[in-house]
Amino acid sequence: MATNAYRKVYTRLEAITKATVALRARGVSNDELATVDGRLAQVVRIRGEMVTLQVFSGTEGIPSNATVTFLGEPPTLKVGEQLSGRFFDAYGHPIDGGPEVEGESRQIGGPSVNPYKRRQPSQLIPTGIAGIDLNNTLVSGQKIPFFADPDQPYNKVMADVALRADVDKIILGGMGLSNDDYLFFRHSFEEAGALDKIICFINTTENPPVERLLIPDMALTAAEYFAVDKNEKVLVLLTDMTLYADALSIVSNRMDQIPSKDSMPGSLYSDLAKIYEKAVQLPTGGSITIIAVTTLNDGDITHAIPDNTGYITEGQLYLKADSDSGKVIIDPFRSLSRLKQLVQNKKTREDHSQVMNTSVRLYADAQNAKTKLENGFDLSDSDHRCLAYAKEYATRLLSIDVNISITEMLDTAWELFAKYFTKAETGIKQSLSDKYWKA
């Protein structure tokens, strides 16, 4: 950070709330960083000479005569190849015991990519998980969250996806991670021998919640460095965005802003969009793909956080505990990848979209049969076959512990079709069933 010999020091606070302090100061710039008794803070409001600062680590113990020094610039991250393999806190300081990173200092939360300079995403990201690759194929440059209840193994799925994806860098932004989950990620990355392509920005539950607000911008500034400057394929993992949004509401509440739905700030949509829209496919080949986690409250997707997220992201992946197979599956009904048609049948086998639609439709038939059963009606022969199919489909394809190639997924689906149904019952285009049907 630039040094300034004439930097003025203030020692009198006019107001203190749990997340903010206010003082009289002149010549302060918007978004600028300051220290309040050594704690980092950022300018969030200027009203005449009254300046309000958001103190990232909270204001516990801050006295009204605290020392405030303005640092003259917004939060920055030093970027360079040395970021690889390192673990940082929300301010970009190492937490792995290694040295500070040397490199160019960049302001975080920078400007948007000119939409006209984007390219249409077209590269498939295989994950080995059929619930994703077969039904909701991911494409580089996409942004997509997992919608999951807190008890589901979303962090494990995300680590699996990251380690199997064919990308140059994996950047993890952990917000409110439990220490156990942080160690899990660290361990998985080490185990996989992938540390050289991993960069982590971590805020655990032990750290103050407002610090989380810096994490996505830190992660994405690093991502932009590798994608734009180095033309690399970057995968950014953000977990858990619900905790990020909660931190937003804390700050807006302390600033006396009028809350909108679910006591979230009125700007929630823009705040989330600013992060997710960093996902991009660049013409030079570099790309940023964002996979996030939004935890739900008892599956409620009408809450402001998942609702706004759904309008921003290119689909969503629902995790669901399936009672038939006893596995956690990717719900084929409510999950969606909006970009899947850009790669299906183009980068994958010609039968992909037909197999996907047919297998999901037959799974839906099984759900109807199940309802019939629950309501005490008699089941027909085809109902029984549907139910048997559904169980095997969930176990062998929808379950998150699957790890096979897309061709294997398609072949498995054909095998199931032949095992439980006739060609006519599947209603697949004749030319395809002639070619792929497993007699």
Next chain:
Amino acid sequence: MKTTGTVTGIVSNLVTVKVDGPVAENEICFIDLAGVKMMAEVIKVGGSNAQVQVFESTRGLREGDTVEFEGRMLEATLGPGLLSSVYDGLQNDLTVMEDVFLKRGEYTDPLDRKKLWDFTPIAKPGDTVEAADWLGEVKEGWLPHKIMVPFSFKGGYTVKWIKEAGSYNVDTVIAVLTDSQGNDVDVTMTQKWPVKVAIKGYREKPRPNRIMETGVRVFDTLNPIAEGGTGFIPGPFGCGKTVLQHAIAKQGDADVIVMAACGERANEVVEIFTEFPQLIDPHTGRHLMERTTIICNTSNMPVAAREASVYTAMTICEYYRAMGLKCLLLADSTSRWAQALREMSNRMEELPGADAFPVDLSAIISNFYSRAGMVILNNGKTGAVTFIGTVSPAGGNLKEPVTESTKKAARCFYALEQNRADQKRYPAVNPIDSYSKYLEYPEIQQFLDNTIEKGWVDKVLTAKNIIRRGKEASEQINILGDDGVPMSYHVTFWKSELVDFIILQQDGFDPVDSLCPLERQKYMLDLVLDTCSLDFDFPDYEKCRDFFKNLINVLRQMNYSEFHSEQFNAYRQDVQKLLEEYGN
């Protein structure tokens, strides 16, 4: 002399400026941030303080930074070359910016000042003209782009001189007009107009009297939108709003399409300018992009410019309407615009209305929708702006302020429904809740009588009634069980499924089915209604289901086949056979 001021307060993109002179509501000013001039708009004045919304990030702005007021409102630049452009919300040309990232304070010219246009005069020296009258014409793509008396001119003028036919750039003086006081004024091919003010300059705005064909059956057959009409599409995420809007943009029978991507995903805009240049307009055979202007303020671009984007888009439509053209404006999504208003209202600490939206939200929305319409120009020709907006209701709940306010303003309502989307019944427009007020217009009824057939509206209402009765029957079946209701309930239900699968549902990704011309829509509706008018009885409900499933399957194949092709006719025969086999 220009009014100047200094920055005294900053909260996000709301900046308070102490001014030294007069300022106007909605006046534009430039804030100087270390040499970068950032555009802002006055949204509130109190004493010598003006509150301005900045169209850029205010990071680094300081108390005491200087501000210069422009004495004008936010304006759009109008002239040949607007079509096939990609603009941001403030009409900066995004295609000429070199950097990958958008730079603060980088404003680019909306028009290519060097490009030459083949000009032909229309007016003659000695003609008396007024604002919006046509002076000459250039060819923009295949469209006759009229060069008009600027809309800001008041009263009558006499044409003193007009340029001879030839190739000129937009800044060339193409006419000299003399006002009633004898002063001469130059007119070029370009003019500016404040986006928040509706362009008038027409004789009258009659009720719409014809429908705009879209090739989408849930629109044209069930709930047609009038040329110059208004409609809106609310729906939860994942229900196909964008796919439906893109279908209308591709197929809508209009001369000019303006798409305002307002606070939506950037990749959707990329899809438009990647695919549109390759697509052909079904009505003219020309490239779609030639008739399309894209205004994009994607969700990560500055919030304040989101509001500007819809106004800029509307102004461009009104400009082309004044040339006697049919324009279609699609805005996706007006909820994001409303949210931008909410953010500003919130920062100004105004007392909030419902869901923290500003209390005048409803007035702002209806005022905007009222700018659409068909007009009769001074020369007797007609032009139209048709407006379709999407709404993204929070949690998919239609009882929220933006949906409710829009419902009051728009004449057509296309409710997308989660349930139908889950069942992959696309387009997922709920056939019972949705409506088009235009079906009640005698002018439109007469138009349909003349262009489709006499009594068409009655047929449409019959189809809707079949759906409604089918829904009632299905509710009874669900309660009482398949065996607990008389056979007629099953028949009623399956007749409604027939209308649903064949008329309502349409495969937007199928090359044939995605575009269904009116003639074909009439053919299929007749066929379906004729079938529904037959009496059926079955020994058991499974026979009933199998019969209708077969029938639906064959009729769907007809939808997928070229109209009146051999294949189509063969399937038509199959339908006949099925009905005969049944015994009718």
